[in-house]
Amino acid sequence: MTVLMDIYDRLNTFFGDLHWWPGESALEMIVGAILTQNTAWRNVERTLSILKYKGLLSVDTLYRVQENILAENLRPAGYFRIKAQRLKALVAFFQEFYGGSLECMFAEDLSTLRNKLLTVKGVGEETADSILLYAGKKPIFVVDAYTRRILAGHKIIHDRASYSDIQTLFMSQLPEDVPLFNQYHALLVNTGKQFCRRAPNCTDCPLSPLLEQLP
DNA sequence: CACCAGGCAAGTA
DNA sequence: TACTTGCATGGT
Numbered sequence: 001m002t003v004l005m006d007i008y009d010r011l012n013t014f015f016g017d018l019h020w021w022p023g024e025s026a027l028e029m030i031v032g033a034i035l036t037q038n039t040a041w042r043n044v045e046r047t048l049s050i051l052k053y054k055g056l057l058s059v060d061t062l063y064r065v066q067e068n069i070l071a072e073n074l075r076p077a078g079y080f081r082i083k084a085q086r087l088k089a090l091v092a093f094f095q096e097f098y099g100g101s102l103e104c105m106f107a108e109d110l111s112t113l114r115n116k117l118l119t120v121k122g123v124g125e126e127t128a129d130s131i132l133l134y135a136g137k138k139p140i141f142v143v144d145a146y147t148r149r150i151l152a153g154h155k156i157i158h159d160r161a162s163y164s165d166i167q168t169l170f171m172s173q174l175p176e177d178v179p180l181f182n183q184y185h186a187l188l189v190n191t192g193k194q195f196c197r198r199a200p201n202c203t204d205c206p207l208s209p210l211l212e213q214l215p
Numbered sequence: 216c217a218c219c220a221g222g223c224a225a226g227t228a
Numbered sequence: 229t230a231c232t233t234g235c236a237t238g239g240t
Contacts, residue, residue: 079223145220
């Protein structure tokens with residue numbers, strides 16, 4: 001039993017199945033991945049509702065809509081001009097390389113696709129991996145601020161560990177399993193939101209027994 | 216009022 | 229490689 005499986009079991013017992021990522025379509029998950037960059041999910045939900053209501057939540061309409069018009073509809077998500085630019089760049093990438101077909105894109109080799117996504121301005125490692133895992137059902141582990149915070153807090157990694165360091169740690173200790181990676185990331189985010197926001201002590205956090213075992 | 220939220224790119228040293 | 233700054237709205 002590895003420490004990462006131990007943590008998973010504790011969190012999974014506490015929270016149960018979380019059925020992530022919220023989103024009815026692959027595109028909605030992808031748009032959500034851009035919109036949630038350094039932004040509360042509540043604000044992303046409001047923005048996704050607007051995009052749906054305005055009929056803007058398709059590859060084709062996003063490709064055609066003017067960037068400044070799109071931006072005005074992204075206001076609740078914050079960074080609205082930057083995010084409009086990023087969505088346009090990503091959708092242009094879908095059109096150019098895959099004829100606008102996400103199914104075609106996700107048929108590509110995982111490592112090749114990841115590297116290509118990372119060339120799109122506005123798509124960094126976490127966003128690329130969220131797209132691959134949640135929208136594409138690919139076996140890749142998503143590392144985010146909560147993951148780093150929780151692992152560093154329990155001395156499993158040091159504060160300055162790189163994204164790649166953390167991702168490799170998870171993927172070397174866990175089986176390559178899409179539902180497991182999905183649920184694990186969801187559990188870490190839920191734990192962070194509920195326990196590590198304003199209570200550094202985390203006395204009633206389901207992982208608190210692990211803290212007492214530290215040297 | 217201050218601070219934070221499921222990042223990223225561009226600039227600097 | 230590592231550090232800094234701008235981006236912006238809404239909740240606590």
